[in-house]
Amino acid sequence: MKLQQLKYIVEVVNHSLNVSATAESLYTSQPGISKQVRLLEDELGIQIFERSGKHLTQLTGAGQEIVKIAQEILSRVESIKAVAGEHTNPEMGTLNISTTHTQARYALPDVIKGFTARYPKVSLHMHQGTPSQMSEAVSKGIANFAIATEALHLYQDAIMLPCYHWNRSIVVPKGHPLASKGTITIEELSTYPLVTYVFGFTGRSELDMAFNQVGRVPRVVFTATDADVIKTYVRIGVGVGVIASMAFDEEQDTDLVAIDASHLFGSSTTSIGFRRGTFLRSYMYDFMERFASHLTRPVVEQAIALKSNQEIEEMFKDINLPVR
Numbered sequence: 001m002k003l004q005q006l007k008y009i010v011e012v013v014n015h016s017l018n019v020s021a022t023a024e025s026l027y028t029s030q031p032g033i034s035k036q037v038r039l040l041e042d043e044l045g046i047q048i049f050e051r052s053g054k055h056l057t058q059l060t061g062a063g064q065e066i067v068k069i070a071q072e073i074l075s076r077v078e079s080i081k082a083v084a085g086e087h088t089n090p091e092m093g094t095l096n097i098s099t100t101h102t103q104a105r106y107a108l109p110d111v112i113k114g115f116t117a118r119y120p121k122v123s124l125h126m127h128q129g130t131p132s133q134m135s136e137a138v139s140k141g142i143a144n145f146a147i148a149t150e151a152l153h154l155y156q157d158a159i160m161l162p163c164y165h166w167n168r169s170i171v172v173p174k175g176h177p178l179a180s181k182g183t184i185t186i187e188e189l190s191t192y193p194l195v196t197y198v199f200g201f202t203g204r205s206e207l208d209m210a211f212n213q214v215g216r217v218p219r220v221v222f223t224a225t226d227a228d229v230i231k232t233y234v235r236i237g238v239g240v241g242v243i244a245s246m247a248f249d250e251e252q253d254t255d256l257v258a259i260d261a262s263h264l265f266g267s268s269t270t271s272i273g274f275r276r277g278t279f280l281r282s283y284m285y286d287f288m289e290r291f292a293s294h295l296t297r298p299v300v301e302q303a304i305a306l307k308s309n310q311e312i313e314e315m316f317k318d319i320n321l322p323v324r
Contacts, residue, residue, distance in 0.1 A: 003077065005040040006070040008033050009048055013067050014140055017049070017056040072277070075141060079279035086281055092121040093281055098134040098143035099126065101226040103270065106246045107324070108147070111290045119283050130225070138275050144284060146273045147291070150205065160273040160309050161300065162316050163292035166324045167262035168207070169248055171234050171241035178240065179257040186214050186264055193221040193239035195230050206265045207242055231256065246324045267323070276304075294319055 008022070012033070015022040023030040041048050048063035049056040059067060085093055099108070104126055116124060127134075127143060135154035137143035146158070149166075170189065172178050178188070196207060196218075211218045221239050224230050227247035234241040234256065241256075242265075248258040272288055272295070274280070280300070288295040303312050 001040065001043060002036075003074070005036045006073055008036050009040065009063075009067055010070050010074060012037070012049075012056065013059065017058070019056065071140075075275065075277055078141060079277070082279040082281055086279075089121075090282055091119055093283065094123045094125065095145075095284065095287060096125045096127065096137075096143045097145050097147065098129055098137040099147040100134075100149075101128055101228075102244050102247050103147045104128055105228065106244070106249075107270070108291070111287070115283075115287055115290055118286070122283055138273060141275065144274060144278070145287070147270060148273065149268050149270045155273050155309070158273040158275050158309075159304060160271040160312065161288070161292070161295055161303055162313070162319075162321055163270050163272055163295070164322045164324050165267040165269050167245050167260070167267050168242055168265050169245040169258040170261045171231060171243055171248060171253075171256050171258050173235060173237070174255060174257055176240075176257070178259065181259065183263070184259060184261070186210055186216060189240065189264070190216040190218065193219050194242055195222045195224075195233045195239040196220060196242040197227075197230070198223045198225050206268055210265045269321070292322075294321070 008026075011022045011026060012019060015025065019030050019033055023033050026033070037048065044066075046062045047060050048066055050058050050060055082093075097108075108126075112124065112126075116122075127137060129137065131148060131150045131154060134143070134146040134148055135158070138146045138155070138158050146155070147163075148155070148160075170178065170184060178184060178192070181188075190211065199205070199208070207218060222230075222233050224233075227243045230241050230243055231247075231253060233239070242261065245258070245260070245262075248256070272291060274284075285297045285300060288300060289297070303315060306312050306315065
C-alpha cells in the first residue's frame with residue numbers, strides 16, 4: 001500500500017469518479033491511475049469501486065470506509081509537512097480561504113492587507129463559492145479556512161468559531177417612497193418587489209423567517225450571491241434591496257439610501273472554520289485573530305480540544321461578539 005494509491009482513490013472521489021478528470025488534475029495518465037487503484041484493490045482483496053464496464057459507478061460499502069480513512073491519513077501527512085514548515089520556514093507557506101462575495105469584498109480587505117504586509121512570504125488564495133462548495137473545500141483540504149454564515153450544519157467535521165454578528169439594511173434609490181421613512185415594517189416591505197440574496201446565502205434564511213412569522217411571503221423578484229449585483233438592480237428599479245449592512249458603501253453608494261432593518265430581521269453570525277485535526281501554522285492563528293480579535297491562540301486551542309461545535313457554541317455564549 002502506497003500513499004500515492006491512497007491519494008489516487010481520494011482524488012477520484014473528489015472528481016466524482018471521473019478518472020480522466022482526476023488524471024488531468026494530477027498531471028498523470030488515466031491508465032496509470034486505473035492501474036494503481038486495481039493494485040490497491042488486489043492487495044486488499046476487496047473492491048473499492050463498483051464498475052460498469054471501464055467506468056467507475058460508485059464506492060462500495062468497504063470503499064466508503066477506506067476512502068474516509070485515506071482522507072484522514074493524507075490529512076495527517078499534510079500536518080507533518082506543516083509541522084516541518086513551522087520549524088524550518090515559520091513565515092513561509094500558503095493560506096487558502098473559501099468564503100462568499102460579501103465577506104471577500106467588505107469584511108476581509110483590511111485583514112488581508114495587514115496580513116500580507118506581515119507575512120509577505122505566505123501565498124494567500126481566496127476562493128468564492130456557495131455554502132456547500134465552501135464546506136466541501138474545507139473537508140477535502142482544498143481550503144484551510146471557510147468564512148461562512150449559512151448552512152453551518154454542513155461543517156460537522158470542521159471546527160467553527162463565531163467571529164461577529166451582522167445585521168441587514170433595506171436599500172432603495174433616492175426619491176423612493178421608503179427613502180424618507182425612519183422605520184419600516186414587514187407589512188410595508190411585503191408590498192414591494194424584493195432584490196436580495198439567493199436562498200442559503202449570506203443570511204437569506206433570516207429574511208424568510210421574519211416574513212413567515214407575520215404570515216407574509218416575501219415577493220422576491222431577483223436574487224444574486226453578490227451584494228454589488230443586488231445594488232445594481234436596485235438602481236435600475238427592479239425592486240427594493242435587502243443586503244448585509246456592511247455591504248453598503250457610503251462613499252460609493254451615494255445614489256442609494258440605506259435604512260436599518262435590524263428591528264425586522266434577526267442578526268446573523270459569521271464564523272471561521274477549519275477541518276478538525278488540522279495542524280495550524282502560527283500565521284494561521286494570527287490570521288484568525290486579525291479577523292476576530294477574541295480568537296487568540298489560547299482561545300482557539302481551547303475550542304480545538306472540545307468534541308463538538310455544540311460545545312464550542314456553549315463556550316462562546318457569554319462572549320460579546322462585535323456587530324458589523
